[in-house]
Amino acid sequence: xxxxxxxxxxxxxxxxxxxxxxxxxxxxxxxxxxxxxxxxxxxxxxxxxxxxxxxxxxxxxxxxxxxxxxxxxxxxxxxxxxxxxxxxxxxxxxxxxxxxxxxxxxxxxxxxxx
Amino acid sequence: xxxxxxxxxxxxxxxxxxxxxxxxxxxxxxxxxxxxxxxxxxxxxxxxxxxxxxxxxxxxxxxxxxxxxxxxxxxxxxxxxxxxxxxxxxxxxxxxxxxxxxxxxxxxxxxxxxx
Numbered sequence: 001x002x003x004x005x006x007x008x009x010x011x012x013x014x015x016x017x018x019x020x021x022x023x024x025x026x027x028x029x030x031x032x033x034x035x036x037x038x039x040x041x042x043x044x045x046x047x048x049x050x051x052x053x054x055x056x057x058x059x060x061x062x063x064x065x066x067x068x069x070x071x072x073x074x075x076x077x078x079x080x081x082x083x084x085x086x087x088x089x090x091x092x093x094x095x096x097x098x099x100x101x102x103x104x105x106x107x108x109x110x111x112x113x114x
Numbered sequence: 115x116x117x118x119x120x121x122x123x124x125x126x127x128x129x130x131x132x133x134x135x136x137x138x139x140x141x142x143x144x145x146x147x148x149x150x151x152x153x154x155x156x157x158x159x160x161x162x163x164x165x166x167x168x169x170x171x172x173x174x175x176x177x178x179x180x181x182x183x184x185x186x187x188x189x190x191x192x193x194x195x196x197x198x199x200x201x202x203x204x205x206x207x208x209x210x211x212x213x214x215x216x217x218x219x220x221x222x223x224x225x226x227x228x229x
Contacts, residue, residue, distance in 0.1 A: 001173075032213075032214045034213070042222075043117070043118075043219075043220040043221060043222050043223075044204070044206075044218075044220040045219075045220070046217050046218065049214075049217075051214060090156075090157065092157075094212075094213055094214060099170060099171075100170055100212060101159040101162075101170050101171075101172055102147070102159055102213050102218075103159065104149075104156055104157035104158075105156065106155075106156040107156055107157075
């Protein structure tokens with residue numbers, strides 16, 4: 001079965017700092033990858049996704065993620081965070097074959113201090 | 115367009131009881147998925163329904179079941195509740211089957227507390 005690891009459980013940054021959240025997955029086959037975000041008091045929403053092609057994908061609000069196949073990683077980045085980026089971020093994968101269930105990481109809580 | 119609606123928002127039940135949660139998807143969406151979110155286990159996939167048929171199932175015991183109606187609304191049932199079933203249950207809808215074909219839209223969840 002596939003699994004997703006997010007090593008940073010809680011990250012605290014000051015505004016304008018750069019962000020990188022780690023995501024590693026374990027699965028022997030091909031997967032599609034996602035980052036979801038949950039802002040305080042709001043529902044989960046899609047931030048960005050990678051299916052194929054350019055391994056550097058851009059999402060909403062200036063976020064981007066890089067897929068490194070050899071490292072089974074899909075790290076989320078943002079050059080300069082804002083207070084409004086305070087949220088919980090979830091990495092998720094779904095295999096292309098077999099049981100097509102979306103598997104989430106445990107989430108990273110990002111707190112941006114003004 | 116209204117979002118995914120889950121009812122009730124909060125529920126308190128006693129061990130051994132059963133509970134039914136409801137999810138109304140976005141109009142036009144035919145796929146509904148259910149997830150359990152807990153602090154320890156994070157978000158775990160329960161099952162996915164499309165056109166009234168269960169298409170995918172996670173690794174949960176048979177006490178967890180669901181169904182989907184012809185109007186795409188879905189219900190999830192948990193029988194013989196255990197303390198460990200306390201969680202936020204999230205419903206997500208999408209236009210078509212498979213999260214990669216169309217994006218998931220999540221509801222705000224039903225928080226179930228089992229005492």
